[in-house]
């Protein structure tokens with residue numbers, strides 16, 4: 086059998102298996118959008134599989150594209166029984182299962198995108214460290230080699246979902262969870278540091294870390310001439326990644342601390358002078374020179 090045929094065959098099997106797990110008594114496929122599967126070289130990413138959306142028309146219409154690393158296919162098609170295999174208890178079906186598990190993992194990325202991202206204001210529901218993705222992956226009996234998965238198994242959310250056997254129950258839990266995250270994100274969208282300085286916060290689910298990651302903070306330092314009076318203000322835009330171990334009620338305290346102590350992975354400062362409604366970006370020295378004149 087040709088390698089591409091093998092991939093298509095296993096893809097079909099996985100899609101049907103997952104449909105039964107999630108939508109057994111419904112007349113709907115596991116994924117509504119088209120799925121394509123290809124072989125590729127993922128050595129640089131150090132990954133077995135890759136999920137992407139291609140041919141994107143809008144938020145709901147696109148094609149799921151799954152790339153399988155050539156080495157995973159090689160292992161299966163080049164399999165020859167030897168002593169080491171016997172010792173390790175590995176046979177051909179081990180490699181077949183391994184390939185099927187990669188396909189299942191990538192299909193779950195697609196499923197969460199179709200099912201939850203369409204209504205979630207918080208991006209990244211299907212990212213590798215998203216609690217939504219990892220819950221669905223557990224339900225679909227999929228696996229992940231990302232490090233965050235191990236700590237997810239000790240989390241409150243995993244405790245809540247680990248024994249759920251019906252898709253409708255899991256779906257209700259995850260939908261409510263997303264709404265709770267959204268409520269918190271809405272509450273924390275703008276934090277006033279004092280009467281003039283503000284922080285705008287955006288949230289996304291995390292691509293890798295189990296905790297709450299303060300990804301970046303862009304700080305604009307502004308000296309403005311407002312109705313003849315000179316004012317100095319700070320406007321910060323911060324982005325946070327919600328990892329799989331973070332429940333909605335943990336977020337506020339963590340954010341307060343990270344904003345107060347400036348614990349961001351990446352920080353940038355911008356300096357602006359505003360006069361007659363026009364903002365001009367200046368360098369730091371110019372900004373402080375100007376500020377000292379007006380102080």
Ligand SMILES: [Zn+2]
Pocket residue numbers: 190194213
């Ligand atoms: Zn993944």
